[in-house]
Amino acid sequence: MAQPPTDAGHAIAVSDLRMRYGDKDVLKGVDFTIEAGGVTALLGPNGAGKTTTIEILEGFRSRSAGSVEVLGADPEHGGERWKARMGIVLQEWRDNGKWRVRDLVAHFGDYYRPYAEPWGADELLDVVGLATQAKQRVQRLSGGQRRRLDVALGIIGRPALLFLDEPTTGFDPHARREFHELIHRLTDLEGTTILLTTHDLDEAEKLAERILILAGGRIIADGSPDQLARAAATTAEVKWMQDGRLQVHATDDATAFARKLLATDEGAVTDLEIRRASLEEAYMTLVEQFEAGEAEAAVDKFLSKLWLASFAKKEATK
């Protein structure tokens, strides 16, 4: 049961990843690395290429160009031993509906035996909160229960890396919260590296230590939820009335701007208002514009709001 070292080096290293369907470029040079351990969220509007990216990492899909390394191997030539160290939870899975929950978990564990000691079925069902459903048929599970079973099957071989693609799509708030708690439990368990995709900023902030925002075929922001929030808040919007007209100005230094404005207005400025931008607002605008088909403009506007120094430098050199 020799378990290759997983702590050394990157869990995932992606460089200049490109994907083209017909004449449409979905990924136009994606770069990122993820170290072993922790939860990373790949956040982006629907249709931004999150699923494409994650499928390339999983080895389900061939890329057009670029280099990708997952757990030390190219996913296109991963092999069974490599596969044994990964867990995959897809957006929607309705497989093996006639099996009973416990039978399925116990049986699927057997595939991993040559590589690692899989979870015991009862223990694992306990972890994901399905102990009382053990004897039920899989097709009778609710949506939330089904997804928790998918997670159980994803982690059954004690993977070094777990992929979750839009894990809470279609959940009610209660099922969502239970699922978030499960993910927190998983990260406490054995230091599995988790990469999840989501279009929901709130979910990314709750679950992930690091957020990568994918839009327009590139990673356009990268940082901890806190870093991104602070970066977004650097810009402020100043509004006031002057000569009966509404004036709006965006600035990085609202205090200095306001001081100067009031010093020279000769009492004409009224209704002065300063609002710090939030990450949420910036992201919402991004999603709206993206869905309206203005991907490039959406990215530009988002970046102008999100003044992440390191990132701006990188964009400037392009």
Add this chain to the structure above:
Amino acid sequence: MNPAVNAYKTGWRRALIETRISLATPSEVVGIVFPLALAVTVLLFLRGVDVDDSPVSLGSMNMPSLIGMMIVWGGALGVLSTMLLDRTNGTMLRAKSMPGGMTGYLVGKLGMTALVTAFNVVVLLVVGLVFFDGVEFGSPDRWLLFLAVLALGLVATIPLGAVLGALFDNPSSMALVMMPFMGLVAISGIFYPVTALPEWLQVIGQVFPTYWTGLGMRHALLPDSAVAVEIGGDWRTLTMFIVLAAWAVASLAFAPKLLSRMARRESGSTMTARREKMQQNWG
């Protein structure tokens, strides 16, 4: 344990579990029993219909033919329909995501199909032996022949089903395959002696396995004098084994390459696309 051995063993356990599930799920049992019961009922009424040159009634002659047909349908179409369904609901993709999962999946599904088909064949056999005059094992070597036709028939048709399953990826292609299969049954001497057909249709019928499994089962289960109805008045035992073996070899030769190509192409988004297409087709 050696990973490959583990995958095969786990796959075999899957075959046993899924056979049990299949035989214990009322909806699946009804799905299998209903069409068979319908066919058998028709044959029961044909027990009074005589066939020229034949020592047994049309009903009794058709009973072994039906068993022969069951091998091909259960084998080839059984695997095909399972694979089409499993590519839509994610069962196959799940297998792809696990180490040795694809091997285990195929061993499991092919094994399950063989077991379930063999079970159905045995049920039909018992019905034939009990209710149809002239349907019996004339000598011990006929038992052997019965088992040999069953075994070779399954080995020929199950990989054939897997080849079809690898080529077609949409549940609506089931109809595309069903139609020619129905046509083949009509020219394979299952429900009437094939000698009643024009010669060129006889030739086409004899290319495919259904004619030969039917012939083999008639040989195993009918009195010797029933051979008078067959082409050339001969059971052509050697030819039967050669044709079925040729189908087995051909399917087994193509299956691995096609199946690995299929596995390579399988992904979450192709599955979603397939499902959306299916929903559009069904309104």
